[in-house]
Amino acid sequence: MSRVLIVAEHLNGQLNAATARCVSCAAALAPETIDVLVLSADGAAVAAQAARIAGVGKVVVADNAANAQAVAQVLAPQVAEAAAGYSHVFGPSTTFGKDLMPCVAALLGTAQVSDVMAVEASHVFKRPIYAGNAVITVQAPTDKPVVATVRTASWPAAADGGNAAVETASLSATLPTHTRFVSLQQGKSDRPDLQSAAKVVSGGRALGSAENFAIVYSLADKLGAAVGASRAAVDAGYVPNELQVGQTGKIIAPELYIAAGISGAIQHLTGIKDAGTIVAINKDAEAPIFEVADYGLVGDLFQILPELEKAL
Structure with a gap:
């Protein structure tokens, strides 16, 4: 039976809607459980939002001052440690997920499945190639965890109404020092976010x-x-x-x-x-x-x- 861990994407205390879309993809596996991992300096608010997503079994929060900014090389060792016991590790196919999940796959010694748009079986997925002009079916190794990014445009956001338990975790992964956060530059707008706007x-x-x-x-x-x-x-x-x-x-x-x-x-x-x-x-x-x-x-x-x- 599949056990899925989803890495939550968030910024400034707000959970990205892409996380709920990953839950929909995970649900297509009919897994034993779907858990969400929140890596943050203070993840209480984000965890509360993730707990309300229908279908989520539990939310695991790992607070660490080093997680104040989403640096893939810092987050990846923690995700790899938290993934113990899970058959699948999913992240959104956003800038965040495309940066982080290849690092996670490398640490877990497996190949990443990118842009999952359909689930055929526990280790068989469909993904687009050639700029979306063709769709291929790929099979992930069954002897290793499946690390994948989810094509969020292909999945609806899971509904609200969940009431998942929130647990804290203390991860002991050694964090690298060769990569550090310098600054974040982002456009400011009162309009809806382009990625998630209706x-x-x-x-x-x-x-x-x-x-x-x-x-x-x-x-x-x-x-x-x-x-x-x-x-x-x-x-x-x-x-x-x-x-x-x-x-x-x-x-x-x-x-x-x-x-x-x-x-x-x-x-x-x-x-x-x-x-x-x-x-x-x-x-x-x-x-x-x-x-x-x-x-x-x-x-x-x-x-x-x-x-x-x-x-x-």
Whole structure:
């Protein structure tokens, strides 16, 4: 019977929604237990949030001043120690998980399974390759723990309503000194987080300038949506790179995705293919984005977006 340990992602005392999506993936294994590991300097608040996720058996909290910042080389030895007795160790396929889980896999002497999008059996999974254009089935070794990152866009967040026990753990893993935290630089915004937002409005190269991107921000604010962008818009300097959606940006799965002035290159479509409803606005009727859009409107975005905002 499988026993799954999920490494919680959190920042500033807030649990990332990706953790609940990992729980959904773990539940597909029909395991004996799903436990969540919280590594923090003071993880009480995060642990309380994790305990409310339906399906979680218990939350293990390992407080250590060294965990104040999520440095993979510091967290990995602790995860490897805590993984004793577990058949699976999962983390989200986010920047956090992609940084941490390969280190965990190396310490446990196994290969990592990346971007799990479906569970076929306890050690058999499906994952995307070739920028999401193909899906392969992979089998992990059965004589070692399965270390995997979960493609969060492919899994719904597990519901609230759980009441898991919270336990404290004292981990004795030797922490490295060759890697240290220097600083964290992050954009500040009152808008929803792009990775977890239910609604996203994105702009592309057709906006023409950073100043013109204001109409995208305005519509997003009206909808209570996050703002995204194509790689072309980011490369042109219209918006910062943390707003990039696509293969080399963020893979997202909002309920509503509005693409304004985005042609729909395959790299961008990779990042939005799991969205619930895709709305495309583009003056080029032959733009590839219309092939995947649920609703398409051919026209000038500089006229359509203000009209849409006014109607709202």
